[in-house]
Amino acid sequence: MPLIPPEISAGVQLIVQYFTCGHEDRQKELDACLRQNLENRHIGRIHLLTEDMPDLSRFGNPDKIVLTVIRERLTYERAFQYANQHDNGGTWVLANADIYFDESLRHLRGVDLTGRIFALTRHDIQKDGSLKMIPPVYGQGTQDAWIFRTPVSLKNMSAGFRLGVPGCDSRIAYELGKAGYRISNPSRKIIARHLDLTREPDPLSRAREYRGMNSEENIRAGKVVPPPYLYVFPTGSLNGIRVWEQAKKYAEVGTELMKRRPVLTKKCAKRPGDRQENMYASGAYIANNPTLDAEDVPWKITKLVPLVDLFLQRSGHAGVRILDVGGGAGLYLKEISDHIRASNITVEKHAVDLSVEMLRRQQENNPDLESVVEGSIEKTLFRDKEFDLVLMVDVLEHVSDVPAALRELKRIAKYVIFKVPMENNLYYNLLNLIKMGGLRRDIFRKVGHLNFYSFGTLRRQLESIGAMVRCDFTNVFEFYLSEGYHRKTGLKERMVFSAAAYVFRLSPRLCARLFPDSVACLVQCR
Structure with a gap:
């Protein structure tokens, strides 16, 4: 496996799985992204982890490329392992092949990434050349670049799923968060440019497409990475963190895509709550x-x-x-x-x-x-x-x-x-007894x-x-007897509240035993 020569190890280390596709226009986009990254002065080396041996003769700056043929689709686990093995104490970026960076990488200088990982929402390049960031409602679950410092701890983390599979972004965010990392998304500060004009750039259309794929059959086939997910909101701060955990219960499914370290989401038994x-x-x-x-x-x-x-x-x-x-x-x-x-x-x-x-x-x-x-x-x-x-x-x-x-x-x-x-007081307990448990049932139904x-x-x-x-x-009785609340209550309630307020003046603790x-x-x- 190639090592990073110390004399050219300065700058960000970028990991990409470059590939050759069968679509001419799409291939031009992938090549354009690689060229832009090769020309970026803030990137020290580009580590291409490929499925086969690509022809790189058409690219300049060959000394900036470290090529490793891994003969399979790249997983997050494999990428982190590679970075750990080539640890040079610097900053690493893992990105999709259709992503390139601009001068905003300069903001990484002096940033302490200890215990932290940046997950960047992409900015889509439009047909007129302008940039449009994915709206946060979609962008919170669409990270195409990850910035970290080695070594990355893989303990208690399941990361054996492939990059580019729907759901992978939010699942790896969850796994990294579970492993103790603080995940943030400073994508308004560090710009990951996404070039894919061969498909409709409308994020709503893509979101609908991905939702349609999220079936048990597709999860078993490895076409979707299953939950749990962690959504990371875009910010303009290198210090901010905005996350949204999807903490629902999921049916047990097979996960053939987890080749290296299988992960099963288990069906939860019914709980009282x-x-x-x-x-x-x-x-x-x-x-x-x-x-x-x-x-x-x-x-x-x-x-x-x-x-x-x-x-x-x-x-x-x-x-x-x-x-x-x-x-x-x-x-x-x-x-x-x-x-x-x-x-x-x-x-x-x-x-x-x-x-x-x-x-x-x-x-x-x-x-x-x-x-x-x-x-x-x-x-x-x-x-x-x-x-x-x-x-x-x-x-x-x-x-x-x-x-x-x-x-x-x-x-x-x-x-x-x-x-x-x-709510465990004499007044409520008597009402609950008279109603044969109905008071507490009503409280649960109305306010939970x-x-x-x-x-x-x-x-x-x-x-x-x-x-x-x-x-x-x-x-609380002073509030219940206030003018604004007073209009909502009947005579019987006002009499109870008045009695409670009087007892409160004598002894607050006694009042709490008698009234709510x-x-x-x-x-x-x-």
């Missing part, structure tokens, strides 16, 4: 709660801000990374971030939710989100202690596996703010609550992940 997860994925929750309780946000923020201020006093950070879990429309994240920024502290926002539609609303209200992940807090790809603060505002009562969620929060978070309704907490139960669970720094009963109040807590994870 499956109906609840389907409520969010199907849009039923939003149908039942179209405002996502936006009218409650101003009042709830007044209860959360003291905990945020206490967190800031204890953490002393000049910058804060926040993860909003199950944040609905993202209004809590927005208001809390604005409050923190008012103290001249930078905020980096991230969000996790089971619902794609809620994540869309999150992005509408928080256009500066760095990452959005469709999935459960019970298991994530985030690094240990990645977040300074995690928001769990009215979320824990929805979680199907609370111990798993708390373990994950303990792993990824330094501090967590919880707000949880106290699986867990009904008393303060004692909640305290024990939260203390299992760290120290409770502060815990406040919120006196809520608790807001700041927990330091340990």
Whole structure:
């Protein structure tokens, strides 16, 4: 296997599987891309890993080419192994044969890629010569170039699928994320030019074509790389990360395309929370709660801000990374971030939710989100202690596996703010008994609550992940009796709320045992 001579090892090392196709116009495009990359002064060497021996006599700069005949389609695993074996401590790029780069590669100078990998969405060259980037809705799953620093750890990674197969981009992103790498897509900064004018350049048409291919039969035949996927959003920053995990359950399928290290996606058994997860994925929750309780946000923020201020006093950070879990429309994240920024502290926002539609609303209200992940807090790809603060505002009562969620929060978070309704109280329990369990069934159907907490139960669970720094009963009854909410309630409800507000003044803890109040807590994870 050829080695890289040290005297010409400077610059980016580019891996490409160049090939000869049977279409004359298409071949001209592939040749044009190779020529452009050979002429790029930021590329030190081009490593051609080919299926057969190509004729390269028509290309200039022959000393810039390292040719290795591997006699098979290139897989991600093979490409990473090759780069590891030829490690020169530099930066490597793995790209499709119809990609070439311009001067924007200069932005890689001085960038520390330790533990990070760039996944670049392509910019399509149009018939008039202009560039058009694939819209993010499609571009998040279409990466044609990967930038990394060797060695790449292949431990616990399944990468034996071929480049260029539909689904390969998002699957390798998932595998790399699972292996502990931070994946980002600075494709507005580093431009990967895609030359393919022999096909219709409309991304919508191609997306429909690919969706039509995503069948069990095609997966078995190796025509599609199966999920799970990780979608990587395009940004203009070399530091930003925007990912979207597809955390659904898939049927078990054969994967003949995994030649070197087979991967099987397993059918998941039904869990108690499956109906609840389907409520969010199907849009039923939003149908039942179209405002996502936006009218409650101003009042709830007044209860959360003291905990945020206490967190800031204890953490002393000049910058804060926040993860909003199950944040609905993202209004809590927005208001809390604005409050923190008012103290001249930078905020980096991230969000996790089971619902794609809620994540869309999150992005509408928080256009500066760095990452959005469709999935459960019970298991994530985030690094240990990645977040300074995690928001769990009215979320824990929805979680199907609370111990798993708390373990994950303990792993990824330094501090967590919880707000949880106290629905295991005398008043609700009597109503539930009278209705023969109907109250809790109604609560589940309308708002998806699986867990009904008393303060004692909640305290024990939260203390299992760290120290409770502060815990406040919120006196939700003052909000229920406010003028805006007052018009929504009947006389009987107002009488109950008035009695509860009176008991709250005597003893907040006693009130929570008798009536449905809520608790807001700041927990330091340990």
